[in-house]
Amino acid sequence: MDTMRDRFTTVTSRLLDENPRVALVLAEIGRDAFTEAQSRHPDRVVNVGIREQLLVGAGAGMALTGLRPILHTFASFLVERPFEQVKLDLGHQDVGAVLVSAAASYDWPAGGFTHMAPGDVALLDTLDGWTVHVPGHPDEAEALLRHAVAAGDDKVYVRLSVQANVDARPVDGARFHTVREGRSGVVVAVGPLLDQVLAATDGLDVTVLYATTVRPFDAAGLRRATASAGPDVVLVEPYLAGTSTAAANDALADVPHRVLGLGVGRRELRKYGSIEEHVAAHGLDARSLRERIAGFLNGQSLNG
Structure with a gap:
């Protein structure tokens, strides 16, 4: 079985091909997986380097132009480190993006506490208007990512993990x-x-x-x-x-x-x-x- 992050790469590459409104912003993490997508869509796949505040700021700027940006890196670098930009560049400017994280709470223990983010959902709870998806299987991750991209201009967080359930369950992006x-x-x-x-x-x-x-x-x-x-x-x-x-x-x-x-x-x-x-x-x-x-x-x- 592929991982949620593997599925994210495949689906996002397809979304870039299918929907001219979709853009992808990276901060080094995951860049090699999107080499081909970047060659096909150099204007909509951007790697800002190890600059997580810029990651969110650039995504917000894309959203202001009418694009639907997907922002991706480890959870600790996507929610915690650039929290001010999440609060202001997205929230205060009232624009949306799809934040897709990796590493979850402790998916890479060898990375140490800098790469762990058990408080990410609680931190987003301090802000208004966020939808938070926590898939438990790669199939669910695909369904919820597509749901998030299609969700108009909403602010959506998709929390991926290497931990997964054996079987996928039906998901609708709303109900338990x-x-x-x-x-x-x-x-x-x-x-x-x-x-x-x-x-x-x-x-x-x-x-x-x-x-x-x-x-x-x-x-x-x-x-x-x-x-x-x-x-x-x-x-x-x-x-x-x-x-x-x-x-x-x-x-x-x-x-x-x-x-x-x-x-x-x-x-x-x-x-x-x-x-x-x-x-x-x-x-x-x-x-x-x-x-x-x-x-x-x-x-x-x-x-x-």
């Missing part, structure tokens, strides 16, 4: 999808953590919702699920733990409920390790998830 139904609580699995959640909840009487679009948050979908499964909610997110707890609480504001947010911890892990070791250290492996989910649904008070 019910994977399993139960009566003792709701577990929302985001993107590439679905397989871990399904293994963790095997045999538990819970509803499992699958979320690949987390902003806007599907409040109506969560309310429908809790109406039949009960008001206990566990959010399992592949980025900073608790990122969506406020959104879940708002969705259920008029209903007595409990929410547990699981995800990447705030403590920096200072050893490279492997992806699997980072998953386990943050309690996102199936065994740890089962213990934490079951404990919470059994009435224990647990912190994410």
